[in-house]
Amino acid sequence: MPPLKINHVAIVVEDVNAALSFWRDALGLPLHHLEHNESEAVDIAFLPVGEGEIELIAPFTEDSGVAKYLAKKGAGLHHICLExxxxxxxxxxxxxxxxxxxxxxxxxxxxxxxxxxxxxxxxxxxxxxxxxxxx
Amino acid sequence: MPPLKINHVAIVVEDVNAALSFWRDALGLPLHHLEHNESEAVDIAFLPVGEGEIELIAPFTEDSGVAKYLAKKGAGLHHICLExxxxxxxxxxxxxxxxxxxxxxxxxxxxxxxxxxxxxxxxxxxxxxxxxxxx
Missing domain, CATH: 3.10.180.10 (2,3-Dihydroxybiphenyl 1,2-Dioxygenase, domain 1)
Structure with missing residues (x-):
């Protein structure tokens, strides 16, 4: 059984609100909800598009996995998720x-x-x- | 009018056939077709998933834009396309x-x-x- 669809594309950004000024306000994607995820120390914005989602992820501490990724690689595409x-x-x-x-x-x-x-x-x-x- | 869907996620790889051994053979995505694109000097494999596609892109010269990207950044996620x-x-x-x-x-x-x-x-x-x- 092959994968069914692209569930989401995750993008690591410095700041979720700054990223929303592009992805929501300029591009026009709806913001479904924001999540403050304590266990992974990230804020996430979920923006549905078609049968999938764009996720904007920003660390709020400096020692999480995502924070280290951002410091090393810079903002940009982080992972994709297939269902x-x-x-x-x-x-x-x-x-x-x-x-x-x-x-x-x-x-x-x-x-x-x-x-x-x-x-x-x-x-x-x-x-x-x-x-x-x-x- | 917001974007309609994720049309494709493009991945730059060293070698399309090697990448197909994962994305087609192990993961199970169907290979729709292969394209030898002379104008951009890349080979592309198109693998549909749901309403979108995964594209595996490999340069076949050393001086194209994609070849330079691969040399500088390494293989991985390259771009996303929204319809x-x-x-x-x-x-x-x-x-x-x-x-x-x-x-x-x-x-x-x-x-x-x-x-x-x-x-x-x-x-x-x-x-x-x-x-x-x-x-």
């Missing part, structure tokens, strides 16, 4: 094909979404997230 | 909002698709392409 029907099957296929997972087993977010990241060295340099979204 | 209903209206909104276009006027590909790139300094570091796709 799959069955995340165990997807992980098994990737591993059988010689791909390397960051999360060898799916993890679960507080909203019930199960996810796992594929290592960029297996994808051609792209941090790839897989989601299994429960209906 | 809009009216590209002149989108460019006008972005410009009125203080955004800077790489292409101040829409250009036209051989298949009739009209496109324009927004400068990364306006988007939070993301090279953003806009498409107006004729039905």
């Amino acid at each position: 799959v029907e069955n995340i165990e099957e997807a992980i098994a296929r990737i591993t059988a094909g010689g791909g390397e997972m960051i999360n060898a087993e799916a993890r679960t977010r507080s909203d019930g979404t199960r996810y796992a990241f594929v290592h960029p060295k297996s994808t051609g340099g792209v941090l790839l997230e897989l989601y299994e979204v429960k209906p | 809009v209903e009216n590209i002149e209206e989108a460019i006008a909104r972005i410009t009125a909002g203080g955004g800077e276009m790489i292409n101040a006027e829409a250009r036209t590909r051989s298949d009739g698709t009209r496109y324009a790139f927004v400068h990364p300094k306006s988007t939070g570091g993301v090279l953003l392409e806009l498409y107006e796709v004729k039905p």
